[in-house]
Amino acid sequence: MQPSLFPAPIPQTFTVSKLTFLIRRLLEENETLQDVWVQGEVSNLSRPASGHVYFTLKDANASLRCVMWKTSAARLNLALRDGMEVEVHGKIGIYEPQGQYQLYADRIRPVGEGALFQEFLRLKAMLEAEGLFDKERKRPIPEFPKRIGIVTSGTGAALRDMLNVLRRRLPLVEVILVPSAVQGVEAPPALVKALQSPILQSSDVILLARGGGSIEDLWAFNDERVARAVAASKVPVICGVGHETDFTLCDFAADLRAPTPTAAAELATQTTLEDLHFQLSTFHSRLTASTLDLISAKRTELSSLASQLRRLSPSRRIQSERQRVDELSRRALSSLVHRIKLQSAHLNGTRRRLEALNPLAVLARGYAVVTRKSDGRVVLRVALASDEMKVRVSDGEFEVRKQ
Secondary structure (H helix, E strand, C coil), rough: CCCCCCCCCCCCCCCCCHHHHHHHHHHHHHCCCEEEEEEEEEEEEEEECCCCCEEECCCCCCCEEEECHHHHHHCCCCCCCHHHHEEEEEEEEEECCEEEEEEEEEEHHHHHHHHHHHHHHHHHHHHHHCCCHHHHHEEEHHHHHCCEEEECCCCCCCHHHHHHHHHHHHHCCEEEEEEEECCCHHHHHHHHHHHHHHHHHHHCEEEEECCCCCCCHHHHCCCCCHHHHHCCCCCEEEEEECCCCCCCCHHHHCCHHHHHHHHHHHHHHHHHHHHHHHHHHHHHHHHHHHHHHHHHHHHHHHHHHHHHHHHHHCCHHHHHHHHHHHHHHHHHHHHHHHHHHHHHHHEEEEEEEEEEEHHHHHHHHHEEEEECCCCCCCCCCCHCCEEEEEEEECCCCEECCCC
């Protein structure tokens, strides 16, 4: 065999870092691996103080290291634990210091949730095609409701949170509670019955709410019957189910979606007690300002009329007559005073004469009146005296006997 005139190419030699970099680039450029769902069993779960979550996803034949960063872990609505069968969404990458490929997770759901989500999408598309979610169907929420209806569990924390918000923001509002199951097979018909109850339909706005949970926990609010009952309600409905990242069919059918039950109560009370106080203060200020302006305008008008009256009135004659009135008043007063003095002198003279003739005045000077006890006749002389007599002096009387 003749030797080749061209030497064979020397194979390229990679450093570990460069080879790892090339592998990472291959993984990151693969669209399938950058948007992938992986099913498996959770093991080696770790939650360090950093807030990140580390675990291994495994099945009978292989295992895959996974990491979920703190920001994604904070939105996780699932109590992750070892041995749990889950479906994890994320992208495949490589941890270069150890040369290990791993899944960078951003969502985790229990096994079977994917089928529920597909059913959710199917129902959403069907109801959306019917126009059930059209914006034209949405009604405005009353700015100042007098009665607020609530459909939720009668024992859940969501009810307590909403009542606290309503009590704080608008304690004047009347709350109508129609409790209902919010989870399980009995929940959809119970929710429909509650939404259609006459007492609830007499309110100004309805709050449909429950706390957070998995898609299975919230599935009653994805029930077609419940979504149609929400859309058919004669009263505007605010739906506050789950957390901010949770969406249900009732959210789309409602007139307004709230991210949480607490937010639903806040959206139902757009005008708070503080707003009413502020408006009342504003109206008071406006009324005061308007009143003062009116008084000022009337005062100016009155001043103008007074000036006209002064120009048109016979002021000289009025001044002359005023002086004459003053003179007549002085004369009348002088005459009245003189007459009073004369009458007073006459009265004093008459009083003195009466006092002089008053028998009590005579008695006060030491005299006494003696009368017979039998007939009360005054004893003017000794011959008229009897055996028993009464003697009256200035301070009383006493009896005497003739000796």
